[in-house]
Each structure stands twice: as structure tokens, then as C-alpha cells.
Amino acid sequence: MLQLKNIRKVYETGDTEVEALKEIDLSFRKSEFVSILGPSGCGKTTLLNIIGGLDRYTSGDLIIDGVSTKEYKDADWDIYRNNSIGFVFQSYNLIPHQTVLSNVELALTLAGVSREERKKRAVEALEKVGLSDQLNKKPNQMSGGQMQRVAIARALVNNPEILLADEPTGALDSETSVQIMELLKEIAKDRLIIMVTHNADLAEKYSTRIVRLLDGSILSDDNPYMIDEQKSQLKKKKKKVSMSFMTALSLSLKNLLTKKTRTLLTAFAGSIGIIGIALILSLSSGMQSYISSMEEDTLSNYPIEIQSQSVDIASMMGSMMEANNKSGVDHKLDKIYSNNITTNMVNTMSEQLSNNDLKQFKSHVEDSKKFKELTNSIKFGYDVQPQIFQSDTDEKILQVNPSDIYEKLGFNSAMGSTGESNNMSAGVSMPGSETWEELIDNPKLLESQYDVLKGTWPKKFNEVVLVIDQNNEVSDSVLYSLGLMDSSELEETVKEIKEGKENIETKSEVSSFSYDEILQTHFKLVSNTDYYVAEDGRWLDKKEDIDYMKDLIGKGTDINIVGIIRQKEEVTSTSISGSIGYLPELTNFVIENNRKSEIAQAQLADKETNVFTGKSFDKETYTQGLTIEDVKQYVATLPMKEQEQAQTMMQMMPEEEVVAMMSEQLANNFDETATYDTNISTLGIIDLENPSSIKLYPKDFESKEELQNLIKKYNDKQKKAGHDEYVINYTDIVGVMIASMTSVIDIISYVLIAFVAISLVVSSIMIGIITYISVLERTKEIGILRSIGASKKDISRVFNAETVIEGFAAGIIGILMTLALNIPINMVIKSLVGVSNISVLPVYGGVGLIIISIILTVVAGFIPAKVAAKKDPVEALRTE
Template sequence: MIILRNIKKYYKLSNESIEVLKGVSLHLQKGQLICLLGESGCGKSTLLNIIGGLDYADDGEYIFHSINVREFNEKEWACLRREKIGFVFQSFNLIPHLSALENVEMSMTLLGKSKEERKRRAIELLNMVGLGDKLNYLPNQLSGGQKQRVAIARALANDPDIILADEPTGALDSENSARIMEILKKISQQGKVVLVVTHSQELVSYADRIIRMRDGKIIENEDVAHATEVEDVDKSIGNKSKKLDLLTTCKLSFRNIKNKKWRNILTALGASIGIFGLSIIMALGNGVKQKLSSSIDEATAKSSLTVANEQFAVLNENDSARLREIKGVRDIYPYNPFQISMKTKEGAKATSSAESLSPRKYAEIIYGQKYIVKGRFPDDQRDEIVLPERIAKKLFKDSKEAVGKNVSLVVQLMSLKEIYPTVNVHATIVGVVKNNSIPLLDMVGISYGLSQKIMKESIGNSTSALSFTIIPSSIKDIAHLKSEIKKMGYKVQTDEESQNEINEYISLASIALGMLSGISLIVSSIMIGIVLYVSVLERTREIGILKALGAFRSDIRRIFVTEGMLIGIIGGVFGILGSIAVGKAANYVVTTVMKKSNLDLFQFSFIQVVLLVLFSGLLGVLASFVPANKAAKQPAVEALRHE
């Protein structure tokens, strides 16, 4: 069944090569309990590790079921261990955060057996070793003898051909030692090879065969009892390369996160800072864009064109004349923005932005039907204005009282190129208009005639303007007009395009702020990487256990990558919840405390929230690659020796 021929093993110490196994030859038969005796350092554990594929011979032949397996690669050895080899260790090597039942199930999970089959087999084996009442106990709730019985049950889970026991009674008292050896004896009588490495002479009485080693050589190989007769069924060596399933991977990762919950919670909180910043910025951008969109009447957004000089210089009569010559122009009139201070007879004051209104005949085209909510649209020939509801309430407490009242105005033309003198005028409030969705965009409307009077006093010409509004003959003419006006060297756009331009600036600002949050994300990713690196060091023995059970490198890597992903997702959820709490609180302050109704500045998108959480998980995955690769590359034999 198992034949070793001239097996040699060397270890390098500094520049010196030390021969640990010196041409060991051995034939292991079914149905025997074999005791491998020898003093510490004689090479017996090294030989056991080579038989189990945890270590590799440097020379010689290793025949397993008529196949020379010495040249097997790491993955082929993992498949062989899954199906054909069971391990029992002196220090038990149970995974601490799994129950007795789950520890036994683990090797079957790696082999790809169904959940029902795993559970049935694990319960059967634990009952066999007398632990049917301890199924859900964690290793730290079991005695040493009980732990070793769980380890034996785990070793038998996939019905292997050979059980390799390295000092299985070394950490037990005499009573438990006897019980463990009796179990191993019964296993050998079922037709399996049971190889027990020990230096205890007391265990010899259980052996069917005794092999003694000294200085890397076998010095005695004696049968002391007849092997149990077993039908020699030569099982083929499979190559079941089924990977650890996602559910088990997540369970192992989540259990470790739970075991170190405070450390991982703090790490997740650190990871949440960047997501919090991005979420708040995106929510604010959503809110501002939505309010800008709602402030423009869809029916009027494309009904007129605004024309300005590329250098933001004042346009004059010559510019107006040139523009009127374009086919498709119905009318053209000046448009000017102002900064305005208002004062009532009672002494109430308010400051606001203002704009020159269109001639009355175009009011519905430019502003829509619902522009005026109280009163009327200003007369072109009179000194009249309209106020947003918000400003009317500020000046008169009740916006209804504003209509018909006279106010003193100090008006200044707003320009990016020059500072213009202020103009003092008086005007009558004849209407109240709906509030803009964004208070900063509330505009006082100045009648067409009054605005021309202000321009004449300000720059000496009533027909000059910072921009012109063009009314097209038909909406179908918009594209043609834009093309012709651009050819003439002017800047031209509709209200809708103005809004889109503002949205672009908001997006750029969001990106700039998001880059600052990106620094936090980089730092948090490094934090996750460090925490996982520490986790790898702490769980080195667990990595060795999983490899001894037949886990592939990819399985080990996936466990730690999944752990990084889970920490990232938890951090993302923390960040999202924090940003929603802050955003909702800010909205409450603005709408309730500051009495700015319907002004939800922070608006969260479900899709954006989900994408941010997934992005946080992706960062966790990226951060985990280095520690996960380190874990995957750990040699099994060295990992099992780790303290």
C-alpha cells in the first residue's frame, strides 16, 4: 500500500546542509497499528510529515497505491490528504472558533460533500468516540482527552486509508492516553494503516508493529502481532479539486471577525470615514442638483436664449442690431443681474440678488404660468418690482401685505469685469413670486422699464446690457439660432444648458472634495491590510490545520480576502449610516429650525448607497491581497509548528 524507498531529507542551517533522514526504506500494511519510536531529533516526525505530504523528501521514492507521489505538486498533495490521509496531532490542532461538530465537518467540506452528509457523518463519528453530547462545544470547553477524540473523529471523516498520529497522547494523562490508543487500535482493526509517532514505551503494548529510529535511520522494524486481514482494494488516487464553498469561507471569516470584534469594529470605523465623506458629498450634490432642476420650469427651459460676450463685456446697440438680423429671431431685449438692498417705510431691511424682467408680453414664455403667486406681473412703463415669498415675509411678516407697498432700493449692476456705481430708486411691490428651491437663488424681479432707468444711471445707456435674451420665432429655430450666434463669437445657451453647466461645476466640486475623502480611503485600506496581516500571524496554526486537511492555497487566500471584504462592507455600512444620520439632522435643522421649507439639501440615492458599500468592500478586498497571499504561501509543516 505505502512503500518508501531510500528516502532522504536535508535541512539547511546557515551554509551547512544537515541530513535528517538517511535513506529510509519502509513498507506500511493495512490493518496494522504501527508505533514509530525514537528519541527527540531522530527524524520520526519528519518521516511522518513526508508520509502525510506536509513536508517533501529530497531523494528516494514514495509509492502510494502503486503511484510514485514524491513528485506531486502542492495541489495534488492537498487532494491526496483530503481523501486518503487523516492527521492526529499532539496539540490537537482544532480550529478554536469552530464547534466540535464543525471541526469534524471541515475536512468533508473541503472534499465537497453535502451539508446533510457532512452532519450525519460527523455526528456518527463523534458518537463513536463518546462525544455525542458535546457536538456544539467549542475546543476551549473540552478537556484534553475530549479534544483528541474530536481530532480522531475529524481524521476519520473522509474514510482515509492511513491515520498519522504525531504524539497523540503526549499532552494527556494515563487514563486518557489509554482511551485514545484503544480508539486508534480499533481503527487499525477496521483495515486502516495507523502510524503512531511516540517516544513512550508504554504505548508499545498496543502496537502490531514496532519501528525504531535513531539518527535518521531505521534500526529496528519488528512485527509483534499479525495484521488484521483486509481485502486489498486498491483505491485510485482522486484529484478532486473542489474549492472551499462561499458559505464556509464567509463563516470562517465572520467567526474570526466576531472573535476579535472590538479590533475589527474599530478598523471598520476607521474605514468608514472615507465612505462617510463620499456619501455626504454625493448626497449634497444630489440635493443641490435636484433643487436647481426644480427651480427651472420645464416648459420655459428651452423657450429662449441668453446671449453674452465671451469676455463678459457689456453688450450695446450694435450687438443687438447684429443679432436681430439673424433669421428666426422674434425679439431681443436686455437682461441684467443686480445686487439690491431694500428698505420699507417701517425700517425693515433685506438684501437680495435681482434681475431685469422681460417685457410683459413675454412673461408667460420666459417665466411660465405659475411665476406670480400673489398680485400681478410688473408694468413695463412703471417703477415696479416683484418679491419672492421668502423676502416678502422678511420685510412684512406676511407676504400678502407686501403687494402695493413702496420700498426704497439701492441697486448695483453685477459684473465680473467692472464695479459699477449704486443707483437709488423707489419702487412699488406689485406681486409675489414663488420661492426658488434654493434660497441663495431667490431673485427680486425689476420691471423692464425700471431696469432700463437703472442701467442709464449706472452706465449712461439704457439699451446696453450684460446679456441679451432672444425670443425665437419658434422653438424649432433654437438649434439654428445657437449655431449662427456662436459663429458671430458670442456665448449662447438656454436655461436648461445653464443648469447643466452649473451641474457640471457641482460635479467637479464634488470630485475635488471626493479626492480629499479618497485620502481617508487609502489610509483605511492600509489599516485593513495591517489588521489582516496581524490576523495571519495570529492564525498561522489554523492555516497549517486547514492545509493538513487538504485546503488549497486558493482556499486560504479566499478566507482572508473574504475577511477583508467583510470588514470593508461593515465599514461602508457604518459610513453610510453615519452620513444619513448627519444628512437627515442637517435637513431637519434647515427645514424646521431655520424654517426653510422643502429644502432638503442632503438627498441620498439608494443606488449610490449600495455602490458605496460595494466599493468599500472592494477596497477591503484590495487591502487584503498582501496578507492573504502571505497566508496562502505558508508551508503547512512550519505553520503547524507555530506557537
């Protein structure tokens, strides 16, 4: 039931008031066909809009189902229009970019009806008005009568209690008008239809009740109806489900697609800022990745290294500089005084020298998960080198590790072995013994730094790889030391140079080897302890015995080159500094073999006796208990000529004098440097739990700092517990070499992004302006949506959805353009500096920029969306 009580409507225009309706009292039956007649401007449409909830009355009351609407809020009116009212307009008011089916479904969508139910009911409504074959047409493809039928179907689809028709036949010809009136008459059988019309003939013919208006007042009512308010029953309020965001997206997308060119240009303009920021982010990310890779590579070559004995170089240099600064001339200039630079340096080194208990620290490192998380590798070093020889001993015996090639050529580390300096050796450090190097135990990092040109990475303890440079070259010194090149001619040349000969011809042609030749190269491994043979209670060194060495080498363990690796082009630093890389398992194999040998067991069992002499390490007890038999055994070991001389002397002297003289001679020849520890080192006897060095390979500089903090915490803990002997001292080799580069790039990136962000803001404002233009263009659509129950929030949501689509499109275009531009940018950078993929947009960056683009456009479109929501639906419907 619907009742109007004393309804007044006053329009204010400036200081002038116009009274459109004056004290209207009307009640309507549940089902009847009411026609409201009157001249233009008499208030017919205003009355219809007030009944439909599109316009508000100034005073009086509109009672719906026995409920006063005086306290109605916007949401209540929206529910009322969506559930109880169906509008049919003279100009049809269909949304042009929607299909017939979508136009009819729209009211159901606002009511929250499911997709399947929505389509079913819309099709039924269209069948009822005779348009079941026109579902997918657009309104501009239909006649006026067909469009009005669509409007009626839309009004009926939600099964409203009241159908409001504003001049439904005003734009139709006579024949079509009759068809529409017949349709409305049929519909009026089970619901209330209120029609505003100028056509009195049609009204007389089809209406069941005619109400005439004049100047805002009821002139006549040929079938009045009075409501018995005492018998009226209140109906439960219906709930309304708001327009879903997907519906809003659908409406906006279809609208945007009707203006494809403008939409595309707007999105492209909005993408300019995104492109700028994305390019900066690409370069920044690529540079960060490059720096991270460079950090990882650099730190793989310069790890945090802790030696069993270390000197804090930084502290030492600081102490020396402080000492030099304090030194001043505080004496008379009448004599020559010493400047104790060397003494001070030695004293400072002595002060800064510290011993590290690596056994304790190794246990701590192995027990800590944090150390493993922050490092690419943890390498425990031991004072032992694999004793490796060239397998072919027919012509000569060549030890390839540790290599003695430089000694054979006359070069020493800094000074000749005799202490005499020469022009070729003074001050030169030769890396002959650095050809062989233990690999880190991180295959992933190794594979990221090197390409395998031939063969494979080593998998067994006796497999090694040859490392070549980026030009496929290997130093000739390495080839000489490995026996791949014959050094005899070079040795002869060096000898002639030392003798002062002139015009010496040298071999300069370049040698080359096929990959297969290298992979067919084999070496032999012997143990440090295998050089010694037990004779007469002592162990003799047989390294100078050629026959013994040939036999020993022949029985040695095979060492095979199984792969040839080359540093990758984009890698700046690598973890391998030598030319032959072997696995840590080889070191463990050597240590185990050395330890279980007979001579090692003998020395470990007796710490007081030197196994090489069979005598005590103590000088005082060295000659005690010497007998004439001991003397005879010693003489038997001398060369034949010396044996004859000694035997003649022994025959001429009493035994006591011979023993005394020999004791004195042995005491004078006593090697005070021979100790238990030096013998253990010579024999390569190693305790795996007590390394001589620990190398920590950080993943990056941040990890390096965290590792340093972990070491500091360890030291603080030991100091607090009173264990100063466990405190670790070390020198940071890398320092802050490139630590600040990341910060610099970040600062530059932020500054550039700040500048480019201006264009992003400008483009967002432009999208806001475009959205406002869209609001103006779609004003009538706003009125249509409001007439079928869309709330202000729904209208706002429609235009917010439009800005979301524009922002998403701008973001996508920006990202795609950036990815396309990155290709030539990387090509140019590659050609200029030789670094690949320096401009790479990260996935998170691309997704983030799309989200930012959407947020900015939504913010920019917020005001236009609010303007759209506040539009008066009646005025909006009048817009053309």
C-alpha cells in the same frame, strides 16, 4: 498501499545541512497499527509529516497506491491529504472559535460535501468516538481526552485510508491514554494507522507492528512488509473541490467575532474615509438634485420659444455693436451731422426679422418621439384670448380677460392712448392682460411646483385655478381685474391725481378672502364672434350695447375657480406667471366655437368681402356699383340729427351728384388696415395646425442642448432640400444662465473626494496591517487547515474573506454614520438658506462606496493573504 523508497530529508540552516532521514525504506499494509518509536530528534515526526504530505522529501520516492509522488504538485498533495490522510496531533490542533461539530465538518467542507451530508457524517464520527452529546461545545469547554476524541473524529470523518497520529497520548493521563489507544486499535481494523510515540508500553500493547528509528535511520522493524510491485494496482486519482468562499467567510467571521472590540474599531477606522466621501457625495448629489430641480423649474418659466415672426436678438446685438465699432468721425467738425443710431437699429431689426413656418415645424415636432422624450411639455400657442367677463352684470359689465383695468385707471402700456406722455404712464409696462394664462399639459411638473391649498386641479375646460404667492397674497391689480375688489374708488383717486388735487386720501387697508369665497367665484365665457350681429348685409359690433352685452354674458359658458394653489417653498421658479391658470382645452373650445360661428363661416366663404362693412377689401372696387338706395341705407344708420341734415341735402341735389359725393366720401374714409387676415384675427378664427408660437419646455439643460441640436438638424435638412422658407429662427432666452453651475459643483466634488480618498487609502493600509496581524495570530489554524487538505488558494481565500468582512463592515458603518450625519446637516442648511434635503446620499452611491470599501480592503489584505498561503504547514503547526 504506501511505500517509502530511499527517503532522505535534509534541512538547510544557513551553510549547515542537517540530515533528518537517511535512506528510509518502508512499506505499509492496507490495515495495520504501526508504532514508530525512537528518542526525540530521531526523525519520527519528520517521517510522519512526509507520509502525510505536509513536508517534502529531499530525495527518494513516496509511492502512493503504486503512483510515484516525484511529480506531485501542490494540488496533488492537497487532494492526497484531504482524501487519504487523517491527522491526530498531540496538542489536538482544534480551531478554538469553531464548535465541535464545525471542527469535524471542516474536512468534509474542503471536499465539497453538501451541508446535509456533511452534518450527518460529522455526527456519526462524533458518535463513534462517544461525543454525540458535545456537538455545540467549543474546544476550550472540553477536557484533554474529549478534545483528542474530537481530533480523531475529524481525522476519521472523511474516511481516510491512512490515519497519522503524532504522540496522541502525550498530553493525556494514563487512564485517558488507554481509552484513546483502545479507540485507535478499533479503528486500525479497517485502515492503516501510523503512530509516533515515546510510550513503548502502549506501543507494545496495542500496535501490530513497531518500527524503531535512531538518528534518521531504521533501527528495527518487527513485522516488515514487502510490496509486490507487479501485483499493485493503480487507483484512480480523486478529485478535490476547493473551499467555497462561503466557508471561508464563515471561518473568518467566527474568528472576527472572537475579537469583537478590535473588529469593530478596525471597521470604524476603515469607515472614516467612507464617511468623508459619502458626505461629499451626499452634498454633491443633493446639490445636483437641487440644481436639476431649479433647472426644471427655471426652464418651465423660460422655455425654448419659437414665434411665427422672430428677431435673432443675439445676432442683432452683434450687428449693432459691429456697426458702432465701425462708426468713426470721418467728417470735418464744421457742421452738425446726424448719428443714425435709430436708423441703424431699425435697419438691423429689419435684417434680423424672419418668418417661421410653424405649421411645417409643428408637424415635425409631433412626428418626432425625441422631442417628447426631452421635454416636460410642448405648448402650441395661438393668437386668441378667451373673452371672459364677471358673471354679475347688475351694476356694471367687467371684462376680466383680456382685462382693461389699467386703461380705466389711466395707465397705458408705455404712452397714453392719445400719444401724450404723463408721469404715471410713461415707460411703464402694465401686465393687466396677463392675469389669465394657459397651463402646460404636464400635471406631474405642476404638482411638483405647487401645493393645492383648497379644491383641486382643473379637470374640465371651464375649470380654472387661482395662483397665490408664498405669503398667500395676490396682487390688488389682479383682484381689481377679476372684480373681487371694486376699482371705482381707485379710478376716482387716479382722476383726482391727474387733476392735480393735493392731500388726497387713499384706501390702504388690506382686503382678505376666505378660500370658500374664492371657490364660489364664477365667470362667464363668450366667443369673439358673439359680439357681432348681422344687419343689412353687414355685421355690426355690439360691444358698446349694454343691454346686448348683459344678455350675451348671461348666456355665456360658466367658468369656475375650482382650486387655490401656492408655489412650494423649495421651488425656485414656476411654469405659471399669471394668477389664473386654465387648461389648453379652454383655448381649443374657444377656437372651435369661433370657427363654427355664422360670421366666421361668412368671412371664410368670401375672402374678398369685409363682413363688417359688406364691401370689398379693395379700395378701387369699394365704391363701385354704389346706388342711391345704398346711400339711403347708409344714412339710415346715422344719428337722427345727421340723418335730417343728410336727407335735406339729398333733396336739394340730383341723385347722381349724391351718389358721386358719397362715393368720394367713402373712398376718403376707406380703412386700408382692414384686410381678410385682420378680420380673421379679430374674429379669433384659428387653424390649429398653424400655431403662432411653439414653446418647448426642456427637462434639464442637457435636454435643452439636445433640443437645440434637433432644431439645428431640422434646419440643416430643410436647407439641404432647398426649403429655406421652412428654416426656424429663434432666440434662446435662458442662454447659459446657470448651465455652468453643474460643472463647477462636479469639479469641487472631485477635488474634495480626491483629498478624502487619502484617508480611505490610509485606513485600507491599516486594515492590511490588521490582516497581517491576524495571519500571525492564526498561523496554527493555517497549519490545521493545510493538514486536512486545504490548498494555498484556500488559505488565501480565508484571509481574503476576512478583508471582505472588514471592508463590508467599514462600508456599512460609513453609510450608516453618513445617513445619521445628514440629518443635522440638512437641519443646519435648512435654517441657514431655507433649502430642504440638500444632503442626500443616493442609493447607488451608498452601494458603490460599500463595494469600493470591500475592494480596497481586499487589495490591502492581498499581500498578507499571500503570506498566509505560503506558510510552511509543518512550521505553522508548531506555532503556539
